[in-house]
Amino acid sequence: MRSTMMPEQLNISTILQFGSTVHSDAVVTTWTAEGPRKISFGDLGKRAAQLAHALRSLGIDGDQRVATFQWNNSEHMEAYLAIPSMGAVLHPLNIRLFPDQVEFVANHAEDKVVIVDPSLIPLLQPLLPRFSTVEHVIVTGGAADTLEAPEGMTVHDYEALLAAQPTEFDWPEVDENSGAAMAYTSGTTGDPKGVVYSHRSIYLHSMQVCMSDGMDISLDDNVLAIVPMFHAMSWGLPYAAFMVGASLLMPERFLQPEPLAAMIASERPTLAAAVPTIWMALDAYSVDHPVDMSSFxxxxxxxxxxPPELIRKFKEHYGINIIHAWGMTETSPIGTLSRPKADLPEEKQFQLRTTQGRFLAGVKARIVDDAGNEQPWDGESVGELQVRGPWITGSYYKVDATDSFDDGWLRTGDVGYVRPEGFLQLTDRAKDIIKSGGEWISSVEVENYLLEHPAVAEAAVVGVPDPKWDERPLATIVVKEGIPDPDVEELRAHLAERMAKWQVPERFAFVDEIPKTSVGKLDKKRIRASHSEGQLEVINALES
Amino acid sequence: MRSTMMPEQLNISTILQFGSTVHSDAVVTTWTAEGPRKISFGDLGKRAAQLAHALRSLGIDGDQRVATFQWNNSEHMEAYLAIPSMGAVLHPLNIRLFPDQVEFVANHAEDKVVIVDPSLIPLLQPLLPRFSTVEHVIVTGGAADTLEAPEGMTVHDYEALLAAQPTEFDWPEVDENSGAAMAYTSGTTGDPKGVVYSHRSIYLHSMQVCMSDGMDISLDDNVLAIVPMFHAMSWGLPYAAFMVGASLLMPERFLQPEPLAAMIASERPTLAAAVPTIWMALDAYSVDHPVDMSSFxxxxxxxxxxPPELIRKFKEHYGINIIHAWGMTETSPIGTLSRPKADLPEEKQFQLRTTQGRFLAGVKARIVDDAGNEQPWDGESVGELQVRGPWITGSYYKVDATDSFDDGWLRTGDVGYVRPEGFLQLTDRAKDIIKSGGEWISSVEVENYLLEHPAVAEAAVVGVPDPKWDERPLATIVVKEGIPDPDVEELRAHLAERMAKWQVPERFAFVDEIPKTSVGKLDKKRIRASHSEGQLEVINALES
Structure with a gap:
């Protein structure tokens, strides 16, 4: 029996038209060296129409890919809205990928146009001759004459291009399952792999993000989107905010504690989203500088x-609840959010907040062990997390990746367990788990306990070969400034109070810096390589 | 360019499985003569599986219609979850329709099974012989032996039927566009018309209801669903609450002020939904009885x-914001909700709260005048409201109703205007508008102003023929208990302070009761009929 409902499609153009009319007074604020620069959703809608006309004039008349090489700013927001709405595919290039990877993804996606910010021209310029399909480069901020076009490419000034265009656009009705935007994983092994989000997946994800049990975003919010728009779609914040009329605060390239503190004080955002290191840096900065986070x-x-320590500290020092989230480029990205029931005892709430959180209503999940058996949600049975849902990828663009899927489920490569209340606790990346004498040690757990020690600023734990146990943990540690390296036995005693004795590492290395991937995660592959090449000075407590 | 996203369907079974696992501790509380009766979402999920097995055993193996004739209670909730999840179609019969209409809709939908509550057997029993397709009647509450099955029907005891069944069910993957539930309009002219909601439309509507800018429902809520589950799907509350783990408080047949006050005091709901008359009655009851609404x-x-007066009173007396909503059976039903931005001045917020509210993100709207021209959203240009969207019907079940649609838009039959901020202000039903000398008078506006007079308990204003002006307003008024009929000139003076002089009625009739439709709306058709038959004692101020 068919329903009688209208066959109405879920489209980005609906978000654009709705947000720019019903919420025309909401504002996107872009931080600049001179302070805030503001534009209303209403004006943004007009400029998005102008951008779409401009792109049509450059030959974008179908589902060609239009890339961006931009920070979080209002021009990037215009691209987010205009490109999918006109039926083309938005491809935000991750400026932090290694040059070879940027070259690979731009050519793999067959980008036709790139929009670039002035401050990123030095990064893009040497890459342009390596882009094989790009025909047009559009430069924002009036800096077009500082970019040299290689043979076969035309350079345009963003404002000049827009100024000539009408402020209304007859947005096409697009099939909701067609591609709206692309993002590539920053995989540490092999080439980056592309995910193509649909209009439908983005629309549903935006709704979910705005649900009370999502990030609860409403028209009363001013959302500081620190997570880059070139990284997992800024966790869905731009579209979600536009859908409900929440104002957006865009930090541009000013991601250091000092400007962040200034923009928070000036614009008083109510919600912010970023990786842990941003908050650790801001917290460290607050020791000697005023940081007012009371608006959050x-x-x-x-x-x-x-790290649980960060969650506790934010609650105790700032009175702010950290909402811990898990997701991947492949999951649009939000898969879980830690929002415990408000009437639970405080310590229980805290425990749940340290987990990755509860699955969103649209996300189906299962834990599968090495033998392929689904594990119960009992808060202890560990296995790989696999997920399914309408905003989760079921394949990769132009690549056969059957290993990444299991009977219709996405294999996340993350290892953990689920509590009976549906809260996910990740213990490791599958490839980072330490297999010691047939038992598993979670590298993340050891790191979190190390971070509770007063001398430890950063910690990364990897498995290294061991003749007796196959693998044993090696803890690499950055000590806080001005504090001498702690005694290894003291660190081991600290850990022994918190975990099983056999899980406590005997190998330690004090380092100046822990290598990070292009998107700022601990690069454990490089740590393991450094160790195997003998570049780390390892103290072994059992041999000393 | 196709997206790489999974082709995952939006299904009621997802809501059922998610709610009964991740939110297994949430509770449905049914009010009874003995007080509250509770069941967890986890147990409800098991009983829904049992009900599905039981219905399979009665031959429900496809998209047959399973009707309910029930109050809001946990057994009705089991039917809501089990029937669509198993691939059948839920058809809640409106117990307040006139018997001929109930007969019509049950036969038109070809219901195969009816589930009935004990207290409703007296209402259903005489109808059963008139049902031409029903084969099974299932009686809840252990009252099966009080119902007499007509020839060709079998009577079953709900609990006995469930007890024999397994508590798990292998829910089928259903196409999201297939029918999940049906509801019939209670049209005052012609036969009721059927709307078939899809799995997709219900899923999207549930998400929208839980968005911060919807009803903001979360796992911290306990939702008092006064609006009946047999009327416009209880405004979507049952599915929305189950999706996010919000507990539900079901009033069963106890809709009078006394038991409502008792259940509110006992269960402390955080949110409630009902028609205005429920709140007016509760407010009137509070004059002589304790009513504690502090939990809302x-x-x-x-x-x-x-009525704006009710909105003001709730804010001033109880500190509670009334969220004014507009919708129809045809719109799933939520189309608008009045939630002004929190930083607006209080009086501006109040003004916006008296409107029907802002359109939800998924609802496209336009105002079209008599000549078919789309009107601007300027806060004054009046016309018929037309809407489009993924949870709005595009046709009626087995009926050609092209008059109800205009180029893909649903004609709502409601007349009003839209403010620039996207807030809808309805002024009348199209058929109730009073056309006086070529100008329109909003019957609803006159009613609202009359209700601000201290003597007026109820008011209904209709257009009646007038030799000079074609139509003029007639105000029928129920005066508050213990208060003498006010002077007509005093009422006219009261109105003249609030509206244009030519809009002020000269005809008044003081009545004991205002006739209501089967769903409790003012029945203006009957008032007009009473007037034309000379049954109303009309005072005409111009003739006295």
């Missing part, structure tokens, strides 16, 4: 596991 | 226009 109703932390 | 964070009012 909550702060969303994801991208990598948030 | 908000109250949703819809079904008919909410």
């Amino acid at each position: 109703r909550a702060v969303v932390v994801g991208g990598s596991s948030c | 964070r908000a109250v949703v009012v819809g079904g008919s226009s909410c």
